[in-house]
Amino acid sequence: MILFQEAYKKVLDNTFDFGDEQVAILESMGRVLAENILADRDFPPFDRATKDGIAINYFAIEDGCTRFKIEGVAAAGTPQQRLSNVNNCLEIMTGAVVPENADSVIMYEHLTIQEGWATVTKLPNKGQDIHYQGSDSPKGAVLLEPGKQISAGAINVLASVGKSEVLVKKLPKVTVISTGNELVEVHERPLPHQIRKSNSLSLKAALQKQGINAALIHLTDEKEMISKAIRKVMETSDVLMLSGGVSKGKFDFVPEVLEELGVEKVFHRVAQRPGKPFWFGLHQESRTTIFSFPGNPVSTFANYHIYFLPWLYKALRVDYPERKVVLAEPIQNKTDLTLFKQVRTFWKNGSLHAHLIVENGSGDLTSLANLNGFIRLEPRDGIYDKGELVPFIKT
Amino acid sequence: MILFQEAYKKVLDNTFDFGDEQVAILESMGRVLAENILADRDFPPFDRATKDGIAINYFAIEDGCTRFKIEGVAAAGTPQQRLSNVNNCLEIMTGAVVPENADSVIMYEHLTIQEGWATVTKLPNKGQDIHYQGSDSPKGAVLLEPGKQISAGAINVLASVGKSEVLVKKLPKVTVISTGNELVEVHERPLPHQIRKSNSLSLKAALQKQGINAALIHLTDEKEMISKAIRKVMETSDVLMLSGGVSKGKFDFVPEVLEELGVEKVFHRVAQRPGKPFWFGLHQESRTTIFSFPGNPVSTFANYHIYFLPWLYKALRVDYPERKVVLAEPIQNKTDLTLFKQVRTFWKNGSLHAHLIVENGSGDLTSLANLNGFIRLEPRDGIYDKGELVPFIKT
Numbered sequence: 001m002i003l004f005q006e007a008y009k010k011v012l013d014n015t016f017d018f019g020d021e022q023v024a025i026l027e028s029m030g031r032v033l034a035e036n037i038l039a040d041r042d043f044p045p046f047d048r049a050t051k052d053g054i055a056i057n058y059f060a061i062e063d064g065c066t067r068f069k070i071e072g073v074a075a076a077g078t079p080q081q082r083l084s085n086v087n088n089c090l091e092i093m094t095g096a097v098v099p100e101n102a103d104s105v106i107m108y109e110h111l112t113i114q115e116g117w118a119t120v121t122k123l124p125n126k127g128q129d130i131h132y133q134g135s136d137s138p139k140g141a142v143l144l145e146p147g148k149q150i151s152a153g154a155i156n157v158l159a160s161v162g163k164s165e166v167l168v169k170k171l172p173k174v175t176v177i178s179t180g181n182e183l184v185e186v187h188e189r190p191l192p193h194q195i196r197k198s199n200s201l202s203l204k205a206a207l208q209k210q211g212i213n214a215a216l217i218h219l220t221d222e223k224e225m226i227s228k229a230i231r232k233v234m235e236t237s238d239v240l241m242l243s244g245g246v247s248k249g250k251f252d253f254v255p256e257v258l259e260e261l262g263v264e265k266v267f268h269r270v271a272q273r274p275g276k277p278f279w280f281g282l283h284q285e286s287r288t289t290i291f292s293f294p295g296n297p298v299s300t301f302a303n304y305h306i307y308f309l310p311w312l313y314k315a316l317r318v319d320y321p322e323r324k325v326v327l328a329e330p331i332q333n334k335t336d337l338t339l340f341k342q343v344r345t346f347w348k349n350g351s352l353h354a355h356l357i358v359e360n361g362s363g364d365l366t367s368l369a370n371l372n373g374f375i376r377l378e379p380r381d382g383i384y385d386k387g388e389l390v391p392f393i394k395t
Numbered sequence: 396m397i398l399f400q401e402a403y404k405k406v407l408d409n410t411f412d413f414g415d416e417q418v419a420i421l422e423s424m425g426r427v428l429a430e431n432i433l434a435d436r437d438f439p440p441f442d443r444a445t446k447d448g449i450a451i452n453y454f455a456i457e458d459g460c461t462r463f464k465i466e467g468v469a470a471a472g473t474p475q476q477r478l479s480n481v482n483n484c485l486e487i488m489t490g491a492v493v494p495e496n497a498d499s500v501i502m503y504e505h506l507t508i509q510e511g512w513a514t515v516t517k518l519p520n521k522g523q524d525i526h527y528q529g530s531d532s533p534k535g536a537v538l539l540e541p542g543k544q545i546s547a548g549a550i551n552v553l554a555s556v557g558k559s560e561v562l563v564k565k566l567p568k569v570t571v572i573s574t575g576n577e578l579v580e581v582h583e584r585p586l587p588h589q590i591r592k593s594n595s596l597s598l599k600a601a602l603q604k605q606g607i608n609a610a611l612i613h614l615t616d617e618k619e620m621i622s623k624a625i626r627k628v629m630e631t632s633d634v635l636m637l638s639g640g641v642s643k644g645k646f647d648f649v650p651e652v653l654e655e656l657g658v659e660k661v662f663h664r665v666a667q668r669p670g671k672p673f674w675f676g677l678h679q680e681s682r683t684t685i686f687s688f689p690g691n692p693v694s695t696f697a698n699y700h701i702y703f704l705p706w707l708y709k710a711l712r713v714d715y716p717e718r719k720v721v722l723a724e725p726i727q728n729k730t731d732l733t734l735f736k737q738v739r740t741f742w743k744n745g746s747l748h749a750h751l752i753v754e755n756g757s758g759d760l761t762s763l764a765n766l767n768g769f770i771r772l773e774p775r776d777g778i779y780d781k782g783e784l785v786p787f788i789k790t
Contacts, residue, residue: 025581029600043761046587050691052644075616075646077576079588093644095577095690097588108643137761144764152601153763153790156692159593164582181472182490186420187559192441193474193492198554205424206547221470248503249447249488251470295490296445297551324745350719350784351746366438366532368548369539389745395548 001269004338004378007280010266011307014282014289015315018170018238025158028150030211031168032316037144040161042134046080047098051129053111054118055102057086058126066120070113074099089118098130105129147317169316172238174207174214176200177229179245179254180295181221199243199293199300202368206304206395210312214241221251231261234288241308244295246279254292255279263290272338274299275306298359298367302340302374305393325354325375325392331384333377340393342371354392371395396664399733399771402675405661406702409677409684410710413565413633420553423545425606426563427711432539435556437529441475442493446502446524449513452481453499453521461515465508469494484513493525500524542712564711567633569602569609571595572624574640574649575690576616594638594688594695597763601699601790605707609636616646626656629683636703639690641674649687650674658685667733669694670701693754693762697735697769700788720749720770720787726779728772735788737766749787766790 002010020034049055056068068089074081076095083090083101090099098105107129110122137143143157150158150168158166178200184190185197200216207214217233219226226245233240245254246268255268258281268279276299279292291308293300313320325345333339343354354375359367376391377384384390397405415429444450451463463484469476471490478485478496485494493500502524505517532538538552545553545563553561573595579585580592595611602609612628614621621640628635640649641663650663653676663674671694674687686703688695708715720740728734738749749770754762771786772779779785 025596026600026603029603041585045585045590052647073645075576076644077578077589077616079586091645093646095575095590095639143761148764151764151767151790152597152604153696153766155600156593156597156696157761157764159581159596160591160692162581162584162591164580180490181470183472185559186554186557189557190436190440191474194472195440195490196555196557198551201420201554202547202551205421205550208421208424209547221472244490249471250468250486251488252447297555301548301551321742323742326745347716347718350721366538366552369543369546369552371548372546395546 001271001276002267004270004272007267007270007278008307008310011280011311012314014266015311016287018172018315020167021170022165023168025155025164025166028158028166028168029152029155031150031166031171032318033144033148033150033154033166034146034169035167036142036146037158037161037163039137039139039141039143042139043136043160044131044133047133048131049074049092049094049096049098049105049129050131051105051107052093053091053105053107053129054089055092055099055105056089056124057083057102058104058124060087061104061120061124063087066123068118068120070116070118091118103127103130149318171210171212172312172315173236174212174239174241175217175233175237176203176207176214176241176243177217177219177233178243179219179221179226181251183218199295199297202297202301203241203243203304210309221245221253223253223257226253227257227260230257234261234283234286237288240288240290242290242292243300246277246292246294258290258292271336272340273335274340275303276337278303278307280307298342301368301395305374305395306340323352323392323394324389325352325373327375327384327386327388327390328353328355330386331356331377332382333379333384334381336379338379339377340374341377342367343373343375343392344370345372345392352392354390396666396671397662399665399667402662402665402673403702403705406675406706407709409661410706411682413567413710415562416565417560418563420550420559420561423553423561423563424547424550426545426566427713428539428543428545428549428561429541429564430562431537431541432553432556432558434532434534434536434538437534438531438555439526439528442528443526444469444487444489444491444493444500444524445526446500447488448486448500448502448506448524449484450487450494450497450500451484451519452478452497453519455482456499456515456519458482461518463513463515465511465513486513498522498525544713566605566607567707567710568631569607569634569636570612570628570632571598571602571609571636571638572612572614572628573638574614574616574621576646578613594690594692597692597696598636598638598699605704616640616648618648618652621648622652622656625652629656629678629681632683635683635685637685637687638695641672641687641689653685653687666731667735668730669735670698671732673698673702675702693737696763696790700769700790701735718747718787718789719784720747720768722770722779722781722783722785723748723750725781726751726772727777728774728779729776731774733774734772735769736772737762738768738770738787739765740767740787747787749785
């Protein structure tokens with residue numbers, strides 16, 4: 001059995017790159033960018049009117065002119081025009097190109113317009129209401145860098161520079177294997193000694209949130225069958241996630257099978273609760289990482305968030321945010337284990353506070369529906385006081 | 396022009412229910428539950444061993460017995476057994492049913508096993524290492540209630556009670572319409588006076604994050620065409636989202652068209668920046684809500700998060716979290732408008748702090764890639780000081 005900090009470090013020390021892939025722009029949402037995104041032209045690409053009104057040459061204003069003959073209309077989406085006389089004006093619409101020899105825009109609110117003439121009711125400043133070419137970013141500027149997680153705002157930038165396809169980090173191929181003869185399908189009616197499969201579905205749902213479409217496989221407690229299935233999965237998957245089968249039971253064939261298949265055990269059992277019988281290993285040949293979680297729902301759910309998510313983020317080269325929350329009530333950890341307690345957080349005065357969820361041991365399924373994270377408590381003689389900051393694992 | 400608070404209230408006053416629908420369990424992830432989820436049996440459904448070891452009757456221990464003949468094995472997934480003699484034991488595996496006349500489990504770590512006999516090396520407590528039938532939830536108990544947003548943890552609960560199909564709140568059907576003759580497709584090479592469509596894609600990506608698969612339509616600035624398209628969309632969509640075409644320009648036909656089609660204008664123009672020329676209305680007949688956002692990227696992006704998301708959450712009967720963040724630097728708002736400033740947040744001592752993003756007016760596209768929210772600043776004579784809490788709109 002190893003300490004939590006050691007186990008955590010070992011998991012993070014064993015990440016590798018899954019490579020890159022091209023995806024369509026809308027599929028890149030939430031993914032990690034793997035290329036530099038450059039401005040393919042100036043932004044804005046031309047001197048752009050930001051108001052509806054008239055475009056004038058400020059020289060006329062300096063010359064005392066406040067009444068302008070309207071030569072025509074500059075609409076958005078039409079090529080640049082030119083004032084034939086700098087004492088005239090063009091009506092101009094938001095988004096249109098400012099005429100070649102105009103330099104200021106006056107909005108309708110500061111004009112009266114009558115019979116083809118615009119009269120200025122409020123004198124403009126030179127250069128007003130124009131968004132100048134290249135003032136956001138000159139052509140060639142780096143707008144987004146690799147490692148950025150693509151947000152809806154970034155989609156706007158990608159679209160603007162014409163990236164209909166985007167190079168992103170590949171996500172790992174994950175297979176979730178459930179084991180246990182007591183498990184039946186969700187739609188089935190279990191016999192009195194049976195229960196429905198739930199951990200593997202919960203893992204699949206959590207992976208779905210990360211954009212990963214995991215494969216699900218169920219295996220009964222037969223060593224031969226488990227061995228054959230795992231060997232096959234390792235050929236195609238980057239990650240093998242197991243739930244159950246790693247205790248000391250007679251039918252817990254998983255650790256034995258993994259060893260026989262040449263998987264290197266990095267560790268088995270961590271001084272933590274829940275989630276103690278966690279088995280973590282690597283199959284060097286197929287570059288498959290194995291997260292073998294304990295069978296009970298809270299243990300599996302906790303270890304997925306405690307270990308797998310930071311591992312995934314590190315593999316994708318994205319910072320995993322280290323959060324802390326304020327304890328809303330005192331708590332103690334007089335055990336010699338690192339405890340992960342289920343909490344429900346709430347916002348108060350700009351801080352995130354955590355209430356403990358009343359639970360009934362690590363087998364308590366129903367508490368899972370209410371938690372939105374775990375707090376981490378190292379062993380301590382004294383208490384963890386109300387108001388103290390503790391590490392928080394968001395779920 | 397109306398004040399922000401008034402506009403916000405009017406938007407929230409105009410929500411309606413989109414109804415419910417059945418979806419497969421894994422598709423229910425992130426959706427809002429629309430039914431009570433009951434325990435279809437006791438949880439756990441039987442007295443369940445939580446350790447691998449032996450099951451005994453504590454009477455034997457009280458009687459001084461520390462050495463037990465092993466009668467057989469109780470594996471997970473097999474029917475309940477019975478000790479033929481209460482001085483004997485059964486080996487038992489985690490997840491197995493505790494034998495009828497046993498009441499305590501002793502784990503392997505506290506045993507030595509030899510030639511069919513188990514010798515206790517550490518005396519047990521009566522009833523230990525058993526997760527008792529119904530101790531989490533008795534049959535019939537309400538495990539989840541309508542209005543809950545379904546998390547990966549909740550998926551575990553749904554699976555456990557056999558909900559392969561789940562009743563959830565329907566999401567609105569949304570159509571995003573972009574207008575403007577200056578716009579070309581993302582994969583196209585724009586002429587000098589043209590730009591690529593980006594707002595509609597960014598909105599689609601943001602909606603995707605809410606589980607909404609929006610339809611995209613582009614219309615050029617022709618009144619007839621806009622009118623025809625909007626009429627058609629209103630027949631099938633719950634929400635019509637427009638970007639651009641709501642300024643005072645000659646080709647901004649949208650407000651006029653909406654009015655002609657019988658859409659009730661709730662308001663047009665809000666005393667805020669960015670996002671001032673926001674048009675909000677309702678078509679009573681088709682029950683379509685119209686969010687007509689200004690054309691520039693930051694305005695559209697801001698108003699989507701400021702107005703549409705709280706509207707959506709309210710329509711789905713889910714609390715929209717009101718967040719506040721700590722200002723990392725002083726700022727002022729000496730205008731008479733409600734300002735929404737782009738920020739990037741970071742965690743520090745359990746609080747969320749916000750740095751202002753240097754921006755170049757409301758047309759600055761590139762800042763969109765870096766923000767992760769907006770802070771809201773009402774007009775004020777004095778400054779907003781570093782360390783002050785201000786309302787935060789997460790993006």
